[in-house]
Amino acid sequence: MAKQLWKGNEALAEAAVRAGLVAYFGYPITPQTELLEYLSGRMVRLGRAFLQAESELAAINMVYGAACTGVRTMTSSSSPGISLMQEGLSYMAASEVPVVLVDIMRGGPGLGNIQPSQADYFQVTKTSGHGDFRPLVLAPATVQEAVDLVYEAFDLAEQYRTIVIVVADGNIGQMMEPAEMPPMREINGDRPHWALVGADGRDHRIITSLELGAERLEALNLRLQRKIARVKREQVRWKEDKTDDAEILVVAFGTMGRISTTAAEMAWEKGIRAGVFRPISLFPFPAARLEELSQRVKRILVVEMNAGQMLEDVKLAVGKDYPVEFYGRMGGIVPLPDDVLEAVERVHTEL
Amino acid sequence: MQRSVVFSGFGGQGALFAGQVLTYAAMDAGHHVTWIPSYGPEMRGGVARCTVIVSDDEIGSPVVRHPDVAVVFNNPSMEKFQRELRSGGKLIVNSSMVNVPVERDDITAILVPGNQVAAEMGDVRMTNMVLLGAMLAAEPLVELEAAEQALRDHLPERKQHLVEPNIVVLRRGFRNGTQEQNR
Numbered sequence: 001m002a003k004q005l006w007k008g009n010e011a012l013a014e015a016a017v018r019a020g021l022v023a024y025f026g027y028p029i030t031p032q033t034e035l036l037e038y039l040s041g042r043m044v045r046l047g048r049a050f051l052q053a054e055s056e057l058a059a060i061n062m063v064y065g066a067a068c069t070g071v072r073t074m075t076s077s078s079s080p081g082i083s084l085m086q087e088g089l090s091y092m093a094a095s096e097v098p099v100v101l102v103d104i105m106r107g108g109p110g111l112g113n114i115q116p117s118q119a120d121y122f123q124v125t126k127t128s129g130h131g132d133f134r135p136l137v138l139a140p141a142t143v144q145e146a147v148d149l150v151y152e153a154f155d156l157a158e159q160y161r162t163i164v165i166v167v168a169d170g171n172i173g174q175m176m177e178p179a180e181m182p183p184m185r186e187i188n189g190d191r192p193h194w195a196l197v198g199a200d201g202r203d204h205r206i207i208t209s210l211e212l213g214a215e216r217l218e219a220l221n222l223r224l225q226r227k228i229a230r231v232k233r234e235q236v237r238w239k240e241d242k243t244d245d246a247e248i249l250v251v252a253f254g255t256m257g258r259i260s261t262t263a264a265e266m267a268w269e270k271g272i273r274a275g276v277f278r279p280i281s282l283f284p285f286p287a288a289r290l291e292e293l294s295q296r297v298k299r300i301l302v303v304e305m306n307a308g309q310m311l312e313d314v315k316l317a318v319g320k321d322y323p324v325e326f327y328g329r330m331g332g333i334v335p336l337p338d339d340v341l342e343a344v345e346r347v348h349t350e351l
Numbered sequence: 352m353q354r355s356v357v358f359s360g361f362g363g364q365g366a367l368f369a370g371q372v373l374t375y376a377a378m379d380a381g382h383h384v385t386w387i388p389s390y391g392p393e394m395r396g397g398v399a400r401c402t403v404i405v406s407d408d409e410i411g412s413p414v415v416r417h418p419d420v421a422v423v424f425n426n427p428s429m430e431k432f433q434r435e436l437r438s439g440g441k442l443i444v445n446s447s448m449v450n451v452p453v454e455r456d457d458i459t460a461i462l463v464p465g466n467q468v469a470a471e472m473g474d475v476r477m478t479n480m481v482l483l484g485a486m487l488a489a490e491p492l493v494e495l496e497a498a499e500q501a502l503r504d505h506l507p508e509r510k511q512h513l514v515e516p517n518i519v520v521l522r523r524g525f526r527n528g529t530q531e532q533n534r
Contacts, residue, residue, distance in 0.1 A: 114390070115390075171387060175385060175388075176371070258411045262412035336415065
């Protein structure tokens with residue numbers, strides 16, 4: 001299929017449809033609303049379930065219900081809406097049901113504003129709800145990558161029976177880029193062995209997040225931890241650009257990753273050897289490769305649209321003695337390539 | 352080669368759509384493209400602006416500090432992009448609405464009375480196509496025919512009746528732009 005011009009939010013929606021999305025529940029919030037709006041027509045025309053809930057809290061619990069029946073289901077929101085969904089996410093993690101969540105981040109904290117931001121890094125990678133669980137978190141930098149990742153996210157969610165979060169800033173939701181859509185997947189009606197589909201002629205199944213016995217709850221936690229360890233082994237993803245002879249390594253994800261790529265090109269023109277390391281899986285964080293690269297470069301510069309959240313994972317990866325610099329903007333301000341270049345130059349003068 | 356073009360005006364003037372037509376045409380011609388709006392809590396009459404990047408290679412940043420070309424539909428846009436345009440860049444000015452004078456001498460300014468031309472040709476709402484035509488004359492990122500084809504191919508069914516009038520206006524804008532440039 002040829003490339004077509006897609007708005008990020010609508011591309012994410014269409015890719016989810018093609019991945020076999022059976023039921024979508026959501027609530028509008030800028031800069032994510034086009035995703036929901038697109039599905040409101042597309043899902044209904046396909047005879048699938050679309051429901052605009054009365055709140056994010058309702059939407060996430062509807063998703064929980066649908067996920068228990070073993071169908072492909074998702075919701076999407078933007079930062080404050082994700083905060084409202086945290087209880088449901090924690091319940092789903094404990095229930096081990098597969099679910100896909102899209103977060104199109106905006107400026108915060110609080111109601112904040114609707115401009116692009118990356119300030120949900122902590123929230124999606126570390127604090128998506130109470131208790132010991134970690135969603136698999138994927139961060140696209142282009143519309144095509146957003147399409148590919150959300151399409152795959154449903155497989156990953158089922159493979160690990162986990163929450164998969166596709167996280168992007170408002171830029172990626174709002175911008176248009178050519179993208180090729182993956183093929184439409186058949187929905188064949190098969191359900192996983194654990195799904196609640198009616199206990200006619202067999203014993204009933206129970207999906208719950210409540211476990212009153214301490215030993216049994218610890219056993220669940222140990223199982224979740226084994227699952228997280230498996231995800232950490234199997235799902236680490238990143239992209240590198242000009243890292244071979246770099247002296248400065250810029251580490252940035254999503255939109256800041258691609259803006260840093262342009263800044264790195266500008267740096268090379270000025271004789272500064274800058275490479276870019278872009279984590280695609282934010283959890284699991286590509287720590288091992290970053291540690292390896294840190295041995296080859298002289299300095300690391302982390303660039304984010306937040307106060308330095310991924311920065312902590314970078315520091316954990318390279319150790320406390322390694323020189324890691326940071327440049328970030330907040331409140332919905334998107335650094336331009338020359339802003340990042342300036343930060344690179346500043347680091348370069350200290351070499 | 353990589354070029355950045357900003358289309359900027361009030362909401363409702365069609366700046367975002369003009370940018371989309373360029374984006375579609377460039378994509379269909381095989382270029383890498385990005386289209387990114389500056390979006391905010393705006394309503395009709397607020398700022399409407401988009402940045403289009405057309406490139407032979409994969410595009411890194413979809414946003415720029417100093418665009419190569421700016422198409423300005425109104426005074427606030429003129430003030431901003433006369434300042435921000437890169438040296439040697441091209442400024443396409445909707446002279447029907449802009450009375451801020453051109454002050455920089457290191458840029459090429461093309462003045463086209465977009466509203467007036469569009470109104471004369473039947474509908475002031477086609478101002479954006481006058482200006483897009485003039486822009487393509489000044490900076491031929493895609494052939495005029497490619498922009499025409501983009502209108503035919505990418506306008507939805509319910510708007511197909513608008514394609515031909517818009518193409519006529521687009522061509523007129525292109526001629527205006529060419530004449531202005533040769534003056």
